[in-house]
Amino acid sequence: MVDILHRIGVTSSPDAVYAALTTVDGLANWWTEDTDGDGNVGGVLRLCFEPGGFDMKVLEAQPAERVVWEVVDGPEEWIGTQVRFELKQEDGFTIVLFRHEGWKEPVEFMYHCSTKWATFLLSLKKLVETGKGEPAPHDVKISNWH
């Protein structure tokens, strides 16, 4: 089992970051505009992209502390993996420790997703700090895999 890890710091309260992770409006403004569903525990979020998308079941949602999703539909390599955001305060930043864990193998698609996650997390930072993120389809394109 292998994991993707990232760390960003957002100059905002943990509550503001938490809202961006748990509301459809928040997610639509940093990850993908085509988002719907329910970001509360037990809910399922649907995040659509060209050409595919992900369904996330919300396993944990602790305000200002932690959000954990399980991928219940999407690319085969993602199904059953978990996406985890841990929040803490440090030096005036809300630090987000991100982990997309439980990949069976470090396939080439995992390399791609690691870099894309970095760009989406920087979009999350930008959204919370400035009010405007870079969600799909306006996301940073990194390769032939978009």
Added chain:
Amino acid sequence: MVDILHRIGVTSSPDAVYAALTTVDGLANWWTEDTDGDGNVGGVLRLCFEPGGFDMKVLEAQPAERVVWEVVDGPEEWIGTQVRFELKQEDGFTIVLFRHEGWKEPVEFMYHCSTKWATFLLSLKKLVETGKGEPAPHDVKISNWH
């Protein structure tokens, strides 16, 4: 042992990407302006940042194919790890498969380095595609750890 993985695609020849990985001028224009040393096999590259830096011994340098470095000086968590760039052509892109491998533990600094590597690889892409990257000290700041 845990690894950082990334994948970017650069709209250029593999030779142009290879040059950016193996020359002091190339490295100084996407990673850190304060670079010196020798990017050929057996050489040591010195990459300086505020407040520290890295010394990389060049283990492999196959034109248009592969560059492998071993970290011989720098932060304790980096020493003995290897940084690997594999190049291939696909759909008009030079694909860079990046791996920073051999971390002993997934410490918080590894989360930070994973995200920073993504920003530096996008700087490499920008340099080769446009002639201008974002090397330190002009790099994208992602948190209180810079």
